[in-house]
Amino acid sequence: MTIIFHKVHGSGNTFYLHEEIPNMFYNWPLTAQKMCNPSNENGADGLLIISQSTKADAKMRVYNADGSEASMCGNGLRCVARFVLTKLGVTVATIETMKAVLSVQQVEPIFKSIDTYKVEISPVSFKLTSLPMKHKNHKQIVNEVMPEFSLDIHFTAVSVPNPHLIGIVPIHYIEDTQFQEQLATSFNIDNEHFPDGVNVSFVHPVDESSIFVRTFERGVGFTNACGTAMTASALVSATINLVPYGEITVYNPGGFVKCEIEKNENHVHLSLIGNATFFATYSGELTEDGEFIINSVILHEHEINEYKELELQAQKNVNDGWSSNEYL
Template sequence: MNATVSAEDEPPDIPFTKMQGCGNDFIILELNTDHYANLHKLCDRHFGIGADQVLLIQPSDVADAKMVVLERDGSQSDMCGNGIRCVARYLIERKGFGPNVRIETRAGIKEVLRVEDLFQVDMGAPRNVFSFTFHFEGHEYDCVFVNSGEPHVVMFVPDVDQFNLHACAAHIRTLQNLPETRVNVNLVHVVNETMIRIRTFERGVEAETLSCGTGATACTIAAVIARNMQNTLTVITRGGPLVVDCTQNPILLGPADIVFDGVIKKDRSACNVPLIVFE
């Protein structure tokens, strides 16, 4: 993939694509820069475009492209399971790649395959998996920590809708036995032997999102370990279903939808950065 940078003295309008996977929404930009400045401000739903994350597509020396995940709070994440499917669709439909696409992330190179109207991602082997118990509001809950590309705590509860997810996440993040304190937190309810319902508090967004791909993956891994469930589960998120197969490396299957295309104008204040043009 070759790229050229436009003239800095006359910064052009920057095209973007708004995409979503099960309601987890993204601003897709082709930008080759290490200076992310205020790009995260585009995520503001009142003063920006509105999204959970900004995803930058950049050239890669080791894969077809590189994905950089910029969170709403300005931090950078290692991986995004819903986002990488959206980036894969963008590369396949807009840039002529596919049907297999290899995408470099901070969590390693991930291969994405188009399967009819859906996209499946090899999420790679999970890391730092262990179980523990957590006391919250007078009750004890089974939990599993797993890094599925991002660090997650998975907590099994009788009903995901009856819990204050934000309060629960705040308490879990104070625990001293976790490899990282700034973790994603998931509530899981086992529906049956092949289905779970989840809610996810995402770090970086610092709020609940409608869906989280690395969260769905972590919850499936945890359900197999802690609840002896089948290796392939349907994961019901608030934004729709995903399927995770943990027979070997976890495989995440789900949609990637284009919402609309737009342009960030020259007089933008949020992102004065050079534009990448793919050839």
């Protein structure tokens, strides 16, 4: 049977996206491993599967490049939102994820005519049990230096619902990724702190209302961007007064997004706003052992080129911000 996969990305976080045919069953963890391998059309960070839902307009499942399943994916959710909203001919819908039913909507372009979507990120918890994380007798960790991790990085642990360890770092940790990779790798093998692993992000301010985030994703490694990590990083930055609450621009190696952090008494509402770019459509056959045999490819060159312009503008904005002594 001929099936379709779209190659998509949100902020340079790349995925294969497929709408599942009812009553057809495939080994999606194995397929994710095969399709996301760099030897296959440069690979991808994950696989997004859209299916029918009894709770929402559609259901999303997310498989990392290693075949593990993630609770949520903010960048992937925007791409799923674009597919579902276009199919239904609407601008607002709901998508069922592993932990919650989330609202999605099409909004004004974030840059030129780029397709842009706003998605809800939920649930949110600072409880260490929600990640889960074990650290002495702590019930939560907010803006703390933990000497066994680092002597000069303030960490916060939060789930949104994917588990995140957010470090506010001096700029040399952004310029040289070696320490972040070593630390994150140690937390994603057998360790005493994170039994299920954790996403590790390093954050440095760009200006008074924007930050730069680099993320080492659980089950993937370094990616151009991670939607839940960017949202978690914006939340943490606002919580510790690095930036004000409201709309925060979050730059990353793959471009930028906007995060809305709304706080009302003890309740926090998070939204992620950014591109949903479809840059290729593949038609072919999927074998039982997860191999996708491509018959035809359509490249969406206008979307590819327009996003390259966004990337260049994002790099310029970051460099301009860091040229100020205040943010070095």
